Amino acid sequence: MKALITTVPFGDRNRQPLDALKHAGVEYLINPLGKKLKAPELADMVSDFDVIIAGTEPITDEVMAKGSNLKMISRVGIGLDSVDLMAAERRGITVSYTPDAPAPAVAELTIGLMISLLRSVQVSNLHMHHRRWHRYFGRRIATSTIGIIGTGRIGKGVIRHLSGFNCQRILVNDLHTKHDLGNNPVLEWCDKETIYKQADIITLHVPLTAKTKNMVRREHLELMSSHAILINTARGGIINEQDLFDMLNRGHLGGASIDVFQDEPYTGPLCDVDRCLLTAHMGSMSEDCRTRMEIEATDEAIRFLKNEPLQGVVPEDEYAVQREGL
Amino acid sequence: MKALITTVPFGDRNRQPLDALKHAGVEYLINPLGKKLKAPELADMVSDFDVIIAGTEPITDEVMAKGSNLKMISRVGIGLDSVDLMAAERRGITVSYTPDAPAPAVAELTIGLMISLLRSVQVSNLHMHHRRWHRYFGRRIATSTIGIIGTGRIGKGVIRHLSGFNCQRILVNDLHTKHDLGNNPVLEWCDKETIYKQADIITLHVPLTAKTKNMVRREHLELMSSHAILINTARGGIINEQDLFDMLNRGHLGGASIDVFQDEPYTGPLCDVDRCLLTAHMGSMSEDCRTRMEIEATDEAIRFLKNEPLQGVVPEDEYAVQREGL
Helix, strand or coil: CEEEECCCCCCCCCCHHHHHHHHCCCEEEECCCCCCCCHHHHHHHCCCCCEEEECCCCECHHHHHHCCCCCEEEECCCCCCCECHHHHHHHCCEEECCCCCCHHHHHHHHHHHHHHHHCCHHHHHHHHCCCCCCCCCECCCCCCEEEEECCCHHHHHHHHHHHHHCCCEEEEECCCCCCCCCCCCCEEECCHHHHHHHCCEEEECCCCCCCCCCCECHHHHHHCCCCCEEEECCCCCCECHHHHHHHHHCCCCCEEEECCCCCCCCCCHHHHCCCEEECCCCCCCEHHHHHHHHHHHHHHHHHHHCCCCCCCECCHHHHHHHHCCC | CEEEECCCCCCCCCCHHHHHHHHCCCEEEECCCCCCCCHHHHHHHCCCCCEEEECCCCECHHHHHHCCCCCEEEECCCCCCCECHHHHHHCCCEEECCCCCCHHHHHHHHHHHHHHHHCCHHHHHHHHCCCCCCCCCECCCCCCEEEEECCCHHHHHHHHHHCCCCCCEEEEECCCCCCCCCCCCCEEECCHHHHHHHCCEEEECCCCCCCCCCCECHHHHHHCCCCCEEEECCCCCCECHHHHHHHHHCCCCCEEEECCCCCCCCCCHHHHCCCEEECCCCCCCEHHHHHHHHHHHHHHHHHHHCCCCCCCECCHHHHHHHHHCC
């Protein structure tokens, strides 16, 4: 039994998942390219393996076609935009994921990015490292209207963290359902257009699907106020990167914080915009959450190989999203 | 009646304080050097003025000696380390300040700096702007032991903001009094040495006094764990900058965030340390807090000149700190 671990780093801070594989008698290979694989690279690698313990690299129908032994995909994380669920279903490949584990890390990071952007921390830090001193004005969370698009596990976490900041107004929207957000008098459900127009801070916590691809593009960025800040710790492709660059470049928006990109590693033009705070897909990269994700995904793969009941099988509604283009 | 405004920027986002001076018939001059003044520069400037609406530049006995008309110092902010209160008392110069106004901005910024440091946001951002992609591991507030030295207005604000993060353990210390911090089961009063040894995050919210000058130096930095992070949004001089540089340079500490410096503008060796997050004394620089500070300090100066009751006179215990070297 052989497992291909494509996501990197893996087992770096905590060897428990690797030890578990060894203990279960599973041979494993960790992605030898050390970076996010493209579909052809993965297709060249996959032939021998029973299981992929997967990151966010594209697991397309073509990839699966090359994996003649492939019986299971165990995603380290929550997003399923990278996995062709229809193809997996057709081919009888089981798909599991770890939807709860990354949320605490992403939600905390989002608050830090908000404050950094509101106060131009990243701009001041870049300049200070070039020995340029300038005291930037900023704004506060407490006096800002906050817009949260996506109120699942991560959006809820953001709202919880904001509870200690005396926020006056949090606008919320979700694609599908009005999640139960408790009895919080500062929350207002509204449509996305209202959020684009009225929020000082907009943070995205939706999955990448046919419906959210390119969800925030030129026409939406133009609705935002000139000082608004935009945060994407969800998935690359939800914001149109070229449109965002054009807008920032011509002076619109107070700033943006982008952790996820259409192509990773990212080396595009946003790298030249000082008030664009950039991080390398690090949302889930707290030691505790990353370790939990790796352990959960590995244990699930081992359960599958041992024919034990699974705990993280992707539910039908995730298939419906891809089947029906929701 | 003439007022010298030394702190810059001033009236930049909101002209209300300048309009108030004009309306009250007060002539004013805004610091023409556009940067924090040194004592001799201020001494050369001060001769004509009745009032200084002051930043953090040194208002020494020598400066006051040159201000033959000087009757009042109205500090825009809270710290009084820059004002020789003994000399002011001797010369019959009234000193007022705005101790409440900066706190909300400093407390919010502190949370943002914590998360940035815990997640290496500033390091990733520096690298991404050089098109270098690396996914850094980080830690979370929720799983960290937090140490807060100084539990006055700002330290209390930090504790309030942390209430939404599900912290397990917050160690607190104050120089003088055990402030009433409510009934919060995660708070533990302890001595500073315990904080240095046990906290993963240490943030300073004490004034600069004879007692806190050089309070955190080599021997204290050595007590901290190798991954600990240290934040100073209080005053330059509380942490020994050379010792901090030496420690960071030899790989000790996870990182540091320094907003305040012994000499400002700062251009010292910390500028070369990537994991030292640097900002340009921006703690109080949110538009709302800065405006409130400027309005309060200006209104106080006008009340003084009109011989109306003052609202922000520096209390006796601040004099005692300087008189008794507390």
